[in-house]
Amino acid sequence: MHSGHVLVAPDKFKGSLGAVEVAARVAAGLRAARPEVPVVTMPVADGGDGTVEAAVACGFQRAEAVVGGPTGEPVTAAYGLRDGVAIVELAEASGLHRLPRGRLAPLTAGSRGTGELIAAALRHGVRRLVLGLGGSACTDGGAGMARALGVRLLDARGEELPPGGGALTRLHALDLSGFTRPEGVEFVVAGDVDNPLLGPEGAAAVYGPQKGAGPAEVAHLEEGLTRWADVVERELGVRVRDDPGAGAAGGVGFAAMAFLGAETRPGIGLLLDLLGFEERLSGARLVVTGEGSLDEQTLRGKAPAGVAAAAARAGVPVVAVCGRRALTDGRLRAAGIRAAYALTDIEPDTRRCMTEAGPLLERLAAALAAGQLPGPAATAPAEHHPA
Template sequence: MKIIVAPDSFKGSLSAVEVSNSIHLGIKRVFPQAEVLQLPVADGGEGTMDTLVSATGGEKREATVVGPLGNKVEASYGILGDGETCVIEMASASGLALIPDGKLSPLKATTYGTGQLIKKALDDGFSSFILALGGSATNDGGAGMLQALGLNILDEQSKPIAYGGGELNKVTKIEMESFDERIKGCQFLIASDVQNPFIGSEGASHIFGPQKGATPDMVRLLDQNMDHWANEIEKVTGIQLHELPGAGAAGGIGGAFLAFFPSKMKRGIDIVLEHTGLIDSLKGTDLVITGEGQVDLQTASGKTPMGVAQAAHRENIPTVIIAGSVGEGVEILYQFGVVSVSSIINRPLTLRESMKNADVLLTTSAEQVVRSFFHHRLHREGGIYIEN
């Protein structure tokens, strides 16, 4: 018997590796001799760099950069096991997790540190990049990132604008002369599931601004400023970001990459599955187990469980999902080879209790899932289930 365990993290509780270990333990309680292949994954958000580095036997390098609020932070970028591909996780330099509680500042938050990480990798000789955009604290349209790479973004006094989306309305000129020429000779693969445009009711500011601390008034201001910024970008590049799908990713940095970099976007989960070897490992697999903290209708938009299930479904392999909690709309997942979705909660618990005991709950849940799924291949012998 072969079972693949390929979960994402349970955010705020367990890493993807820890989730995988807990599920593995539950399987082994039922099938001590089973072949269990652990392939913890991510969908392009936080944890993507660690997942790819670990799966390929790569390494990480540290750098001190400008954080989202302008202070110095310690960030890192990854190098895949091929020694040639650099993975930059935006959250490492410009993420929400770097901002203390109560200090969110969407008008001032900058992507400058992300640009510094890219420059550091360029200085180290890399030309192939994977950029994971999840978990950003910013709404500056990628302006800070571009400034760190030498783009001159100037106001009417021909002075560089300050950090943040609140400054974008001041842009009157973009000078390309000092923009890092090495970028033209590189390849940038953008890991993002977001299809939101740069501006408008479905754009970066309206959809993602509130989770970064933007009030309704701030959202309107940021959207107006992003519109102005898109106009200025179009003057220089000829590219219209305003309604371009994916341009609104990570506060608009997706648009900056599409306009100024030789880049293409791809679902984060597909990039991760390719590099972790899950697809190649599916042959001969009886069951795939995946999961994440919350599974609901949004999961079908390309989050980890959906991507894993789709890959398994193409090989006619069933998938079960184990989640911290199960919301509405999960029925759509059954169209893609998912045979069941279950929560780890097995008794009345507070959120704090369930997060604190997630490892034990996961192990118990995995055991029950496996017992149920393989009931027809088992018989009871001395209280231990053994495969026929």
């Protein structure tokens, strides 16, 4: 790895640019301003949408499968493979962006495609499967995922339930004759959500409204998830409904724990390990991380906070780029980020910050270089906190 290089390791700017393009734009701006300083890019993700893209950029092989989208229509979804490890991203198959014409379907959207994607990855003989949870369109407790892996959901008459969380209120029993937990495979859930499955902090109450559920629908989904948990835990002899992360991705975390024995790990830490962050960090003089909005959520285990923590252990300073910034200098420094550069610093029109994020990022990176990468005549990096 280059000695004295700058490591550019941002997450996506949601709704604007993917992590790969953010990294490329920042690198271009830095190279234009300081052509003598080596720049290494490493797009990162925390398990949500963009995780497979970041993995492929870091050397994973991209594979694809045609699976069912959240409301059943076929979608082509990608996953990553390397050295016996598969990275499967729920959003690729069952994400909000996969809903036809963006129409929310809070009661009927399901996670079956995620299970089909897992099955496709398992056919490669992997020993470890990392399931990134985030951006889901469904609140079905992972019932669809379980179906794709051979579980049948039956009502009191022995007939199969239709897909979606809304139907779970009629669940009576499971037929597990077609399901076998894959042997010799370690399942890990990568997520930044520690919600339980049920209750006021659970999947339906907290995330249902984001997926289009009104108060009555949230109550109906809660009832269905409670029934699902009762039946699954009775038939499998486990109790995981209260485990942190069981409520992730509309309860897919619950099903991953119950049916696959998955353990949950903070997404960004796990992904940095898998993508080889430490190796790329070695010898770096500065790390540039970032995401669309630097705010309170950032501090709760999002990518920039994880990057900053990992860099701090190696004693490498960290600065961030973002679309907008809602954290004070003091809050940023406490998280290990010594300065933040926002697109809104150089372009007050937030709409232009979204639509012209790429060129603006290159300009922002030049300002960052001026403040953080002094030329040969200077002796110490200047502290710079744009107002």
